[in-house]
Amino acid sequence: MPEPVVITRPLQQAEAFARQVRVTGREAVVFPLLNILPLEDDALLRAALSRLEEYALIAFVSPNAIDAAFRCRAQWPHGLTIGVVGEGSRKALAAHGVDERTATIVSPKNPERSDSETLLAQLDLAALRGRRALIIRGESGRELLADSLRTAGVEVEQVAAYRRTAPVLDAARSAMLNRMIDSEAIWVVTSSEALRNLVSMAGALQRPDGTATLLQRRLLVPHSRIEDTARQLGFMHIERTGSGDEQMLAKLQ
Known part of the structure; x- marks a missing residue:
């Protein structure tokens, strides 16, 4: 039997990918390493979304940012320029009815690397100079996109659309984590923050070899920055x- 696959994305995204993994004949175990929660106060987000036509660029940092924004404003005007950093975000936009027929979507061209740096390389910064950009993100995150746009003379507004928390390692999750560490499972991890949460959880288990055993397991990551984090942590x-998802599934097969 092939090794089980542990999918660590936030719950909704993890379930969708788990279904694809099971079609390949593998066992898929959903073990989220991040909770995506609504804001306690979304007034700033709603205010920004009420004036979308004022922005020359609307950039999303993740599919979670897209889903949260569309929960606040379901109908978006046509003709916006939207920046995204990965294929998952393109799919999230399409799920809400936004694609190349209704918007100009800018994203990295290199499938091997999708991040703020490669999104910036695709933007026409000269055309954006002196104009306004909106970045929709979590409560915290990298500042590179905002800082680079400001350096290029763009007026940047950042608004939070959701918040991230680490799941509580209760008795049930501890038992599941122990089983997965001992099963030689393949771990699919799609964020550096989630990876750090995983190592922290392994260290909190009531076993002296938890972290050391985890670090010997096979790890699949989509991005070089997460790969660097994994090496620093000792994987x-x-x-x-x-x-x-297509490239992740191809690697699993």
Whole structure:
């Protein structure tokens, strides 16, 4: 039997990918390493979304940002310029009815690397100079996109659309984590923050070898930055797949 696959994305995204993994004949275990929660106060987000036509660029940092924004405003005007950093975000936009027929969507061209740096390389910064950009993100995150746009003379507004928390390691999750560590499962991890949460959880288990055993497991990551984090944390078997579910599934097969 092939090794089980542990999918660590936030719950809704994890369930969708788990269904694809099961079609390939593998066992898929959903073990989220991040909770995506609504804001306690979304007034700033709603205010920004009420004036979308004022922005020359609307950039989303993740599918979660897209889903949260569309929960606040379901109908978007046509003709916007929207920046995204990965194939998952393109699919999230399409699920809400936004694609190349209704908007100009800018995203990285290299499937091996999708991040703020490669999105910036695709933007026409000269055309954006002196104009306004909106970045929709979580409560915290990298500042590179905003800082680079400001350096290029763009007026940037950032608004939070959701908040991230680490799941509580209760008795049931501890038992599941122990089973997965001992099963030689393949771990699919799609964010550096989630990876750090995983190592922290392993260290909190009531076993002296929890972290050391975890670090020997096979790890699939979509991006070089997550790969770098994994090496810094001590993982020994890391494979980078590139952006998108298709490449992750191809690696599993």
